[in-house]
Amino acid sequence: MIDETIKFTSEISATYINFLNVNIRLCGQQMLTQMFSKPTDTLLTYDSFHNPHIINAIPKGQYRRARRILSNNKQFQSSMRNITNKFLNRGYKKKKLAPLMEEVNQLDREELLQTKGQDKQYEGLFIQPPLFCYKRVVCCSSVMKSSTVNHPMKGTPIKIKNVFTCETKFVVYMLKCPCGMAYLGQTIRMVKERIKEHRNNIRNYKTNTATDTPVSRHFHNQGHNVSQFRWLVLEKITQTKRGGDVRKSLGQREAYWIKRMNTSAPAGLNDFWSLSPFL
Known part of the structure; x- marks a missing residue:
């Protein structure tokens, strides 16, 4: 009809x-x-x-x-x-x-x-047509793109002062699961490499193995999947003109953000954090 x-x-x-x-x-x-x-x-x-x-x-x-x-x-x-x-x-x-x-x-x-014929001037340059392909970085699909982030418990917005990429190093980052719980971590490497490890641990989780981490364990126990994984960078640590231990500063800022975001267990996914950066 x-x-x-x-x-x-x-x-x-x-x-x-x-x-x-x-x-x-x-x-x-x-x-x-x-x-x-x-x-x-x-x-x-x-x-x-x-x-x-x-x-x-x-x-x-x-x-x-x-x-x-x-x-x-x-x-x-x-x-x-x-x-x-x-x-x-x-x-x-x-x-x-x-x-x-x-x-x-x-x-x-x-x-x-007139019908345009094929230009034969450059046909000898490529015996087979070149293949152009672009691959998006895996972690880019799960990044939270925003200039603010909401507190996991209070919901109040917190402003992020700088702009970061997946290749930024010496950062404190936050992971979020779909149920709202968060994890704070830090890395001296490009953040995309650390995020890739978190994703692999979630995907390949097995109890009492290297893949058994607070984040992967939570995702497994709650029935979440890796497609629901979200992350963003909170802060980048740079060396001051006076020098100093950047790794120590990174550990101190991680502890600061864990306290500020209240991500220590059981409210969050950080089951421990070290005092060694302050000693």
């Missing part, structure tokens, strides 16, 4: 036919082609949030299409003016349209109608 909102229309003529964006008609012994557009066709406004490259390319594409379709030069000039007016009504600037019109006016219609 056909949906009532779908309507079919038909046009019958012995002298013309509309197909896609072309109107083909008989004029005496000649066959002429003209532009055709549906009443519902519209152009993007100039202030649209599309990529600027797309917005700027649309006028030239429309002018080239008119040059290619219209077989009569007089009709082509008239169509160019109509197209320009449509763009002006949609907020496009005349100073940007004018050079495009001039450029398309210089094009040879016969060349535009």
Whole structure:
């Protein structure tokens, strides 16, 4: 059964036919082609949030299409003016349209109608086409992207002062599970390497093995899975001009954040923290 909102229309003529964006008609012994557009066709406004490259390319594409379709030069000039007016009504600037019109006016219609052959100049460079692929870092899908983080217990927002990447080193980080509990940790390596270890421990958890950690144990006991794992960096430790032990400072800041976020067990997932950085 056909949906009532779908309507079919038909046009019958012995002298013309509309197909896609072309109107083909008989004029005496000649066959002429003209532009055709549906009443519902519209152009993007100039202030649209599309990529600027797309917005700027649309006028030239429309002018080239008119040059290619219209077989009569007089009709082509008239169509160019109509197209320009449509763009002006949609907020496009005349100073940007004018050079495009001039450029398309210089094009040879016969060349535009030719099928482009394959350029053989560089075919010997690649016996097989190159393969370009991009792989997203695994931990990027689970990072919490925000300039603030909510306290795990109180829910109050805490501002994060700096911007970090998955390759930042000497950081204090926080892990969160879907039930709201949190774990505070620190690493001197790129944080993505430490996060990858946490994910692997959750995925491959076995009791009384190296994968048995407070985080992986909690995820296993509560029935969470690794796709629900979330993390973010709270702070990066940098060496001061006076020098000092960066690792010791890192341990002190970890203890500070554990206390501030109240992530010590049983409220959180930190089952212990050391006083050695303060000694």
